Amino acid sequence: MSFRIPSRWAPYFLVSPFLILFAVFGLFPLVFSAWLAFQSWEPTSGIEAMKFVGFDNFAFALTDGWFWKSLRNTLWLAIATGVPQHLVAIPLAVFLHRSFGRWRGVFSGAYFLPYITSTVAIAMLFGSLFSTDYGLVNQALHAMFGTENINWMRSPEAIKPAVAIIVFWRYVGFNLVLYLAALQTIPNDLYQAAKLDGAGPWQQFLRITLPGIKPMILFGVTLSIIGGLQLFEEPFILTNGKGGADQAAMTVAMYLYRLAFDFSDFGGASALAWIMFAIIALLTWLTNKAFADKQVQA
Template structure:
């Protein structure tokens, strides 16, 4: 006797692999982390050693000076690396779009390459460039400005700018590709009509290009904000997981990692993760409000 499956079940059967994988590797860790934020637990002691502590993990995180220092570092790096990305990517995308025609895909691919390059390879490359004695950065600064060599990774004043430069270099090409895609959706007829009306290149950019790119700018800025507040790989590899001189490059993600795996406080780490979720959600909402259309409706 053959087992017949009702046809109405087919869609659910087809999507069930994704739902199962999402439940196991996505939903369960999320729910477990939320529950763990209210527990005191060291994994080495076993699952039975969990102890409910209420809001103690959140109180400890919010009164911990190291958390606030890591948050300040994270916000600084997010701003210092994120804002220049868009200030450079937007005009560069406009230039590529107008100047290279069908060849713009080749150039945008070259700018996009750092985004898909291994973080370890990038860290090794820039570790060599920022080398104290033989790095090209120090050599160039000495030749051009007569500056003494800077120990980038061991100087409290230099380690954060070094990390910000690397993050900027890696992600600016990603934003160029975003803006190039958005530029192709703006009708060329608008520019032709503007030329007939006597609009110059700057007026066309300000009145046509920028408003047309507004949804993509919001999307790109939101991605940069979220990525900047979750920054982990670049500073972790460059500083060997220690945060650099005076912990100036220690981000919240790095502090969270150390809280869990160096200090075995998984409850505190989970509380930190949910606090950062709230910070990211708040700043994302403020970003959306800043980009909201403020025109008064008739």
């Protein structure tokens, strides 16, 4: 006896595996987190121990000094890593696109490699490079400028630049690939016409290349904002989950993790997560509005 699905139900049956997985691992955690943000709860006490506290968790997060410190750290790292990524990736993509032709894929793949490399391996590598006594970074600085060895991991002033260098090195190749893909959509006829009109390379870059890749710049900047405000892996592994000296490298995502799993305050952590969602949504909206305004003026 064969089982036959009515034709009108076949599409729903075919997409049901995705819908079930999304409901269990996507929708339910989202809804549960929103509910938990208004509760006081320690998992070890069981579900029945939940206590409704209203907006107390949000009030606690917004008046918590550690939250504001971690937010300042996060914004500093997001700017220090995000802005250089695009300032380097755009001209580098233009150079590869114009100079290497069919070989540009090989070079872009080399730049993209850090993005797909294990974060743990990257952190271990840079931990050795930033070693106080034997790291190549300190040796290079001493050879060039005669500086004393810097304790990168234990200095509040040095640990944030160290994390920023790692994040920049890892993600600049990702943006490079995005911009290379965008450059290939610009018709070469535009550059030929510009040359006939006497436009130099710089004028071509400003008048043709940048407007042509503007949608991809918006996409890349938006991803940088979202990723920068959710930064977790690199500082967590590099500082053994503690945030470094004086918590100088503790991001909001790290503080959220510690609030939940070190201090068992899942309600406060959930409220903090939704506050960060609102901040990310606001900054993303402002970014889209800024790019849209520029397009209208052009």
